[in-house]
Amino acid sequence: MKKYETIFILHPSLDEEAFKSNVEKFKGVIENGGGVIENVDVWGKRKLAYEINKINEGYYTLINFSGDSKLPKELDRIFRITDTVIRHIIVKDEK
Template sequence: MRKYETIFILHPSLDEEAFKANVEKFKGVIENGGGVIENVDVWGKRKLAYEINKINEGYYTLVNFSANPELPKELDRVFRISDAVVRHIIVKNEQ
């Protein structure tokens, strides 16, 4: 299993329940795909460095996890089809 981290930004118009539901959905994708979540760090609502589709802020969340090499592809697919995600990135840790 390899170590990965993902940061995703959710749309600022989400209410607290919708935000938590989306975070749980993405955690579920990792856990159901055989991954192990090591850390979830919710940064909260922050201003974006630049405007994306007329959006100036978003809810940031960082997730560190271990998984097989196929899981990040599935997680990326789920991020792309989710309307709540403004931006996301998944990187492999070299540790």
Template sequence: MRKYETIFILHPSMDEEAVKAATEKFKGVIENGGGTIDNVDVWGKRKLAYEINKVGEGFYTLINFSANPELPRELDRIFRITDGVIRHIIVKDEK
């Protein structure tokens, strides 16, 4: 199992319950795919460095997890098809 971290930005028009539901959905994808979650850090609503599709802020969440090499591809697919995700990135943690 390798260590990864992902950060995703959700649309600011989402309410608090929708943000929690989306975060739980992504955590479920990791856990159901055989991964283990090490840390979840919710940063909350922050201003973006630059506008994305005329949106200037979003809800940031960072998740550190361990998983097999196939899981990040599936998680990336889920991020892409989920409404409300403005940006996301998954990187292998080299620590």
């Protein structure tokens, strides 16, 4: 199993409950795909480095996980079809 990390930014208009349910949804995708979550770091609402679609802040979350090579592709697909995700990135952890 390879190690990965993902950072995603959720829309700032979400309330606390909707934000938590989205994070749980993504954690569920990782766990149901055979992955193991090592760390979840919620950074909270922060200002974006640049404006995206007239939005200048969002909820940042970092998740470190390990899994097979198909898991990041599935997670990327879920990020793309979720309307509340502004931006996301998944990278292989080389540590």
